[in-house]
């Protein structure tokens with residue numbers, strides 16, 4: 001990754017890689033890299049192993065005592081390599097700024113433009129002869145690449161082709177992804193990324209992201225320093241224990257942070273060099289992986305308890321020491337038992353956000369607020385039933401309760417009573433309270449025990465059914481029909497990922513919920529109000545569910561009508577949410593920021609979307625949506641006194657847009 005030097009400018013240290021170092025699009029700029037001046041060049045001029053010796057010495061010698069007992073750290077978060085603390089007999093790293101050129105430039109994905117290098121650039125950057133003579137613009141490259149991707153019928157092959165492009169030419173990768181977002185999101189993200197994680201060992205070519213395993217205990221800051229970029233703004237970290245609804249994939253979960261961060265850039269405009277995907281490897285309990293010779297992670301069972309929390313604590317401390325207070329750490333796909341504890345432990349000391357608890361909650365609340373325009377009533381008028389009481393289920397439930405309580409001024413405990421959860425043992429009720437995990441306890445309401453979902457639907461009579469169970473096909477025909485017999489327009493959200501784990505398909509949701517005659521609608525209302533039982537005759541014609549799912553489903557044509565399912569995926573929220581935090585220099589995540597993001601997203605659903613039954617806007621406009629979310633989140637952060645970037649910009653939407661990375665090629669001088 002570190003480039004060879006043709007010309008160097010000594011004495012500059014700590015600049016942040018490929019970001020806004022100099023020049024905008026019209027001013028030409030050089031393909032700058034920060035590198036260190038002890039190069040051992042290989043035959044191609046690439047710098048090899050430049051850091052090893054000096055860094056080890058720095059750690060041993062330059063850092064003697066430290067404010068917070070961490071034996072590895074230097075003179076503070078900015079003194080990345082301990083230069084400030086070093087005395088004359090200590091080794092320091094001779095940082096410099098260099099310009100990538102020639103063969104190295106072509107192989108640097110941050111700066112490579114392939115055949116789009118102009119004649120002038122080919123002369124100025126020693127590229128003559130290294131490329132065929134033709135020059136083609138980025139637009140043509142995008143057209144060629146999309147055709148290339150479409151040649152593959154198998155989604156995993158498309159995924160591999162996309163990853164290959166990302167490793168070869170980053171700007172082309174992002175241009176392609178942004179220009180064809182609806183088509184390519186299911187490839188680089190859910191659901192295909194799930195399959196990629198399952199087969200990560202088989203398809204592994206080049207390492208992506210940073211791996212921190214138990215082997216690195218006591219040396220995590222050193223590992224962070226090995227990452228070539230210094231100016232990190234967002235980290236997505238997983239320990240691979242609950243990858244989507246696919247369970248423990250250990251170290252192979254790396255596909256998730258990589259995919260999420262591609263979306264941070266493509267959808268939220270955070271520049272790629274500021275994004276760092278990390279996988280913490282504490283082993284895996286997945287027997288298949290443990291017995292697989294191609295498994296890329298530690299072949300041992302998961303560390304738990306103190307060993308686990310010590311490693312995580314070292315990681316959290318090292319991140320803050322290395323990148324400062326304002327780096328956003330997004331926890332992703334941790335198992336329930338760690339996810340809640342980590343969020344609780346670090347939410348007051350770090351800028352942390354759990355995507356599966358908070359991001360999913362924010363996106364679903366937005367969908368529900370939008371759905372109310374179609375079904376009527378306020379949140380307080382509705383009754384919610386969840387299948388699945390883990391991170392997503394309880395996270396969504398809590399955010400709904402919070403918003404309802406704000407709207408009605410009713411105490412949180414009171415509004416929670418409209419929200420019911422079913423887990424593997426049946427309805428969560430007060431008689432089970434003692435044996436429940438702490439995050440389920442607030443949902444243990446007074447009710448007789450109910451063993452299964454169908455009975456729970458019939459007893460609770462919810463208006464909204466939400467699946468967060470990770471169990472494919474758990475919304476059976478009987479369950480969906482029961483929802484349809486209770487509600488004119490049942491809201492059914494089947495959120496588990498990937499597609500194979502979805503509680504029901506879009507087609508099932510629409511075909512199992514049929515239009516009923518007006519007389520029957522009256523009868524339903526009568527039944528709801530007066531509680532008497534009525535026999536209802538259904539006139540089967542069209543689906544009437546308001547449906548959204550976590551993984552994408554194609555539109556469904558049913559009896560001449562096209563139904564377009566929405567995708568209730570946290571991808572709508574986290575890129576804009578993160579951008580809002582970063583651009584305002586926010587230092588802590590507050591629940592009100594999640595509510596602000598929800599509100600911003602719900603506002604983006606247009607009349608035209610509603611007409612199609614959509615409760616989320618299409619992804620085609622996602623960058624505009626993200627700017628809007630970022631602005632609302634930042635505005636709330638300023639209001640709460642959590643934003644440190646002062647003064648507050650006047651027009652936050654414009655400011656968000658101006659902060660966003662665009663993948664158009666830059667001209668090199």
Ligand SMILES: O=C([O-])CC(=O)C(=O)O
Nearest residue numbers: 190244245356497569570
């Ligand atoms: O990655 C996704 O598509 C949504 C998500 O966070 C999960 O299912 O864990």
Ligand SMILES: [Mg+2]
Nearest residue numbers: 332333355356
């Ligand atoms: Mg997740």
